[in-house]
Amino acid sequence: MAQVVLEDIYKSFPPRKSEGVIYQGAHRNESVNVLRRISLTVEDGEFMVLVGPSGCGKSTLLRLIAGLEDVTGGNIWVGNRAVNQLQPSQRNIAMVFQNYALYPHMSVYENIAFGLRLQAGRIQREEEKERGREGEMGRGGEGEMGRGGDGEKLLNQFLNKSLKIAEDLLVASAKKLPKGLRYVSDKERIVNERVVNVAKLLQIEKLLNRYPKELSGGQRQRVALGRAIARNPQVFLMDEPLSNLDAKLRSQTRAEIVRLQRQLGITTIYVTHDRTEAMTMGDRVAVLNRGQIMQIAAPLEIYNRPANRFVAEFIGSPPMNFIEVKFQSPCLITKGDFRLTLPENWSSALKKYNGRTLILGVRPENWNLSLPATKNLPAQVEWTENLGNDSYLAVKLIETKFEKDYLVTDDLQVRVSPEKLVNEGEKVWLSLNPEKIHFFDPETELAIFPKSNSPSLPFENS
Numbered sequence: 001m002a003q004v005v006l007e008d009i010y011k012s013f014p015p016r017k018s019e020g021v022i023y024q025g026a027h028r029n030e031s032v033n034v035l036r037r038i039s040l041t042v043e044d045g046e047f048m049v050l051v052g053p054s055g056c057g058k059s060t061l062l063r064l065i066a067g068l069e070d071v072t073g074g075n076i077w078v079g080n081r082a083v084n085q086l087q088p089s090q091r092n093i094a095m096v097f098q099n100y101a102l103y104p105h106m107s108v109y110e111n112i113a114f115g116l117r118l119q120a121g122r123i124q125r126e127e128e129k130e131r132g133r134e135g136e137m138g139r140g141g142e143g144e145m146g147r148g149g150d151g152e153k154l155l156n157q158f159l160n161k162s163l164k165i166a167e168d169l170l171v172a173s174a175k176k177l178p179k180g181l182r183y184v185s186d187k188e189r190i191v192n193e194r195v196v197n198v199a200k201l202l203q204i205e206k207l208l209n210r211y212p213k214e215l216s217g218g219q220r221q222r223v224a225l226g227r228a229i230a231r232n233p234q235v236f237l238m239d240e241p242l243s244n245l246d247a248k249l250r251s252q253t254r255a256e257i258v259r260l261q262r263q264l265g266i267t268t269i270y271v272t273h274d275r276t277e278a279m280t281m282g283d284r285v286a287v288l289n290r291g292q293i294m295q296i297a298a299p300l301e302i303y304n305r306p307a308n309r310f311v312a313e314f315i316g317s318p319p320m321n322f323i324e325v326k327f328q329s330p331c332l333i334t335k336g337d338f339r340l341t342l343p344e345n346w347s348s349a350l351k352k353y354n355g356r357t358l359i360l361g362v363r364p365e366n367w368n369l370s371l372p373a374t375k376n377l378p379a380q381v382e383w384t385e386n387l388g389n390d391s392y393l394a395v396k397l398i399e400t401k402f403e404k405d406y407l408v409t410d411d412l413q414v415r416v417s418p419e420k421l422v423n424e425g426e427k428v429w430l431s432l433n434p435e436k437i438h439f440f441d442p443e444t445e446l447a448i449f450p451k452s453n454s455p456s457l458p459f460e461n462s
């Protein structure tokens with residue numbers, strides 16, 4: 001297990017000559033800057049979710065950590081090791097992809113065992129070391145090395161090597177025998193133990209003899225997870241591993257991955273574009289947009305105190321509503337006839353916006369259907385969506401500034417209790433809970449926080 005540290009990571013790809021596509025203003029013969037200034041520390045054993053819209057650079061970042069791509073700038077540490085120069089196989093990282101490619105011609109058992117065998121030599125050495133240490137302790141500190149001279153050591157090495165060759169021969173020649181009669185090498189015993197343990201953990205013991213084509217999508221995904229877990233890596237990287245599953249299986253597997261991660265305590269970086277996964281799985285969430293980190297915080301902190309408009313809109317479904325309002329010191333916001341006095345703790349933070357425009361942010365659940373009043377906003381219901389437990393209204397604000405012609409403007413989403421029957425076309429008055437509002441600077445789109453409620457730093461290292 002290990003901490004993962006990303007320090008000021010940049011990544012750009014050289015231009016692809018065959019393509020005339022312009023990406024984020026980059027022309028054909030310019031390189032594409034995919035990641036900028038990424039600094040992030042994932043603590044030992046932590047579950048970090050990396051979330052962002054498609055194309056923002058999530059997979060690229062994972063591939064950099066895994067060593068499948070080289071960084072353009074910056075450093076990556078896993079544990080105490082700088083891994084920039086290390087091959088993927090030397091990094092002790094396991095990656096689970098969206099398209100969990102299992103080997104189709106191998107059984108589930110073999111799929112999990114395959115990578116392990118390559119590793120098993122190392123495991124065996126580790127176990128031997130472990131046994132040696134136990135032995136030393138058992139003998140009251142009299143170390144093995146202490147007993148013999150160099151000659152004895154060499155002899156032991158030679159004997160071990162000869163035994164190993166003899167064993168490999170035995171295994172090879174016994175392969176054709178029925179299972180019970182086969183000779184099982186130490187290495188194969190270790191592999192078998194690991195496979196069986198992992199299968200138990202994931203409850204796929206009964207599937208070990210099946211082939212991938214005989215499995216459902218969810219079962220295949222578990223095998224892919226099993227293959228990664230069996231390797232006992234220091235770090236798990238998962239790239240949208242659930243996106244091929246149907247909704248029910250997705251939520252089951254989601255819970256299972258969280259449980260496994262807690263149980264195994266392996267540092268995990270989990271990539272998704274799914275807001276529910278972001279809110280429910282991680283200890284912390286890093287929100288990525290256009291190759292940059294927008295905010296790193298615990299899920300509820302991200303939800304309750306988004307650092308900027310992008311995060312506010314991206315996390316939460318339906319997204320937060322944004323309305324342009326005018327601000328007047330000390331604490332008044334207006335829009336047409338609408339006038340609302342804010343709680344006092346906003347006054348100092350908003351002072352510099354006196355007479356200027358501000359972006360007001362309100363989540364769909366923080367509106368209420370209310371009575372006509374200037375502190376409420378009039379709106380017309382465009383359509384309704386009743387989900388049984390919740391009901392959503394899509395409304396347009398009605399500005400009454402121009403007395404005769406109603407000017408219908410901003411679209412809003414409002415969550416109401418399903419018992420409230422509202423018809424399409426109806427006019428409603430919306431009140432908002434002043435304790436649950438957000439403000440954003442119209443130019444920088446950064447969040448403005450009221451005084452008593454000062455935020456944690458949106459960026460980890462600034």
Ligand SMILES: Nc1ncnc2c1ncn2[C@@H]1O[C@H](COP(=O)(O)OP(=O)(O)O)[C@@H](O)[C@H]1O
Binds near residue numbers: 032052
């Ligand atoms: N090998 C590559 N060469 C050029 N551009 C690439 C390469 N790989 C990814 N990109 C670009 O980098 C951006 C981020 O891609 P990716 O990391 O796959 O995003 P995400 O996983 O967040 O959807 C995309 O615009 C993509 O086209």
Ligand SMILES: [Mg+2]
Binds near residue numbers: 058059060239
């Ligand atoms: Mg991706």
